[in-house]
Amino acid sequence: MAYRLDSIKIITQNCRGLNLAERRTHLLRELQRDRAAIALLQETHFQKGLAPPLRNKHYPTNYFSNHPAAKKAGVAIMIATRVQFRELDKEIDERGRYAFIKGEISDRRYTIATIYAPNRNQARRLTRLQKASITAATWSDYGQVSIDIDSLFTRPIKKTWRLNDTLLTDLRDQITQALTTYFSENETDDVSDMTVWEAHKSVI
Incomplete structure (x- = not known):
């Protein structure tokens, strides 16, 4: 079977709280619908030791940074099943402010981060950025920010029927x-x- 290079679709979402089951259901449904390979979440509002489950068969690999004493802040990284991610290292904040993971996808090394902090000193240029968009706000106060970056991630090429x-x-x-x-x-x-x-x- 032939393969071609595929992009990795990354979605970031300010959730404004995911303690309600309905909001978690909305999130997971939208991630699956939009075919997000990696989801970066902020303001999950999970408290350490009291966090509800946030995973399904499509997003089994998750990293959480939860607040130690209250239902506020909180970030998460969710990785889809189809992404062959191999973890090499991670740095998880104990106060729900950031989560960094380092790993490999198709033999290329990535550092993936989600941060709940003011937007300062942003990178001016992302040379591998293919596409970026902001969706309409549905279940949260904010819409999703979606970006596509080039990668070595592959997927099968659909065969085109041809007459013999x-x-x-x-x-x-x-x-x-x-x-x-x-x-x-x-x-x-x-x-x-x-x-x-x-x-x-x-x-x-």
Whole structure:
């Protein structure tokens, strides 16, 4: 099977709290619908030791940084099943402010981070950024920020159906023989060439 390079779709979402089961359901449904490979979440509002479950079969690999004493702050990284991620290292804040993980996807090393902090000193240029968009806000106060970056992540190429030319060989031979016979039998002095030519179309 042939493969081609695929992008890694990363979605970041300020959740404004995920303690309600309904909000977690909305999040997981949208991530799956949008085919997010990696989700970076802020403001999960999970408290350490009291956090509700946030995973399903599509996003089994998760990293959480929860606040130690209250339902506030909190960040998470969620990785889809189809992403073959191998963890090398991680740094998880104990106060729910950030989570960093380092690992490999298709033999390329990545550092993935989610941070709940003011936007300061942002990078001016991301050379591998392919596409970025902000979706409409649905269940949260903020829409998702989605980016696509180039990678060595691969996926199968859909095969395009193509007619096997050899299947037409017999048909072509039959048509050639029929036309040869037709013209040899009908090209006579008493019938014009134009009539013979026009009539041969019905033979085909």
